Amino acid sequence: MGSNQTEAPTRQRTSPNPGSRSEKPAQQRRSKGQDWTAWPIYDASYTGLRGYWYPLELSHKVTDKPQQYSLCGEKLLLIRDQGVVRGLADRCPHRGVPLSQGDQQFPGTVTCAYHGWTFDLESGKLNAVLTDGPDSPICGRITQKTHPVEERHGIVWVYMGDGEEPHPLDDQLPEEWRDGSFVLGMRFQDRVGDWRFAVENGFDEGHAKYLHRTALWRLFRTMPTWNITEIQQRGRWLYRVQKEVHFKDEHPGVGTWTNYRWWKKKPPEKVFNIGNVGDLGKAINPVIDKQAFPGFTSVAMPGFLRVVYPDFIHYETWVPTAPGEHRYVGIMIQFRKGIKTLPFYAKYLGAIRWLFHGQFTGQDEWMVGETDAPPERLYRPDSSLTSWRRLVEDTTKVHEAERAEKPRRQIYDQ
Structure with missing residues (x-):
């Protein structure tokens, strides 16, 4: 039984966001009271902990239209392709346009809205460049980062790693x-x-x-x-x-x-x-x-x-x-x-x-x-x-x- 919609933040802050490293100098933040130097890893983890599965979205909200999400300080897109949810880094390496602004021209791919760069959703390989012809020499030379995705209990879980094999999702549940x-x-x-x-x-x-x-x-x-x-x-x-x-x-x-x-x-x-x-x-x-x-x-x-x-x-x-x-x-x-x-x-x-x-x-x-x-x-x-x-x-x-x-x-x- 999921929510009918994912709500946006309901209130505005007039002060800087907590956890941002730029909100005030370190010496000012740590002038009084206890600091976090006893927990250096924790102190540095303001964008999150890597190498874990995260519940990112309700399953029914992920469709064949690419959507942008943020996870651990990175932008990624989720899209449902032939019934399977795929995750891909949401930045076209050509000029930095979000791939989530694009669409699907071919099954199993997503195409950038700017110049038609087309990436395989499973492998991340650049399979085609629609504005450079079928023999474009850059095809196959670029690999976009992909994110392992699983659906369980009506939730889309995304593994935020750095290209390594993820541990089983059940190990975290x-x-x-x-x-x-x-x-x-x-x-x-x-x-x-x-x-x-x-x-x-x-x-x-x-x-x-x-x-x-x-x-x-x-x-x-x-x-x-x-x-x-x-x-x-x-x-x-x-x-x-x-x-x-x-x-x-x-x-x-x-x-x-x-x-x-x-x-x-x-x-x-x-x-x-x-x-x-x-x-x-x-x-x-x-x-x-x-x-x-x-x-x-x-x-x-x-x-x-x-x-x-x-x-x-x-x-x-x-x-x-x-x-x-x-x-x-x-x-x-x-x-x-x-x-x-x-x-x-x-x-x-x-x-x-x-x-x-x-x-x-x-x-x-x-x-x-x-x-x-x-x-x-x-x-x-x-x-x-x-x-x-x-x-x-x-x-x-x-x-x-x-x-x-x-x-x-x-x-x-x-």
Whole structure:
């Protein structure tokens, strides 16, 4: 169940885009507070992490008309050719005109709108130059960069590498997606803000308890006010594991603070690690229960978030497009099939899409767009952020060494 349209950014910033290296001098950015020198790889990854599959578009939106997208700071085109989605660098090497301005003159190719340079979509080879005749000497001497593309679960996934063979897409997908049938609802939306700020916001320990206290999605459920959390790694996932959960506290010299209101459900008395307000007595879906998640929120490379509830799982990822911009992808899954999927469709279209993937995550969009770091001053709950940054550092070192050893699937002109 995808969105009917991919939304453009809904708000304009009056300040420079976060994450842009040109917005202010480094010495000014790092004059006070902590900087990011402890995470040099992370600091340098403002255009994204390479060598990963990214969910770029809903399948039904990719047609036989070439369309331009941005991914990891590069422009590329997607086009559906004879039922198969292809990806190609969106810059004609002749004069730099976007190939997405062109069209298909022959099956399996795309032709530049300017001088008729025609490229094979699968190999990237320059097969014909329509304005230089069938014996044009430049044919076969130029190879345009192509991007591996796969379609899965109604999503077009693009591998952003440098000509190496990609790893299997399944290696990046959540393991529970392989356990039988499920139904899903999705929303793709272009947003302002550095992709790293968006991932950090998703895995952040503290913000949901205050920022989202006004979200309609939480109108009748009480959010905790603070937690004691431990970060654990299991395989490729980092988990936030709650050790203490507090719903009301007296702050010396200030007063009492709680998210509870008379119309909300009373919070659970025990510590919980499924759902961010507790399971509230709901039965846990067998597929979810089978995973034995140590914590309800987890994140994996290259920034794929999972939030587990008793009867559904919410996933988010933030696809780096250009410096200071990203594409938000929200996916909600219930592990049901057949006629049991109908209530989910009704609930998603009638409420979840607007309240959860809309207003709730819109609050995140607001804060991500306003974040300007470094410098920064961190506090105790920010162990979730620093753990994520360390995961990027440690994983990328191994990942890049493995990429360097992979066979080349393509040698292209640069």
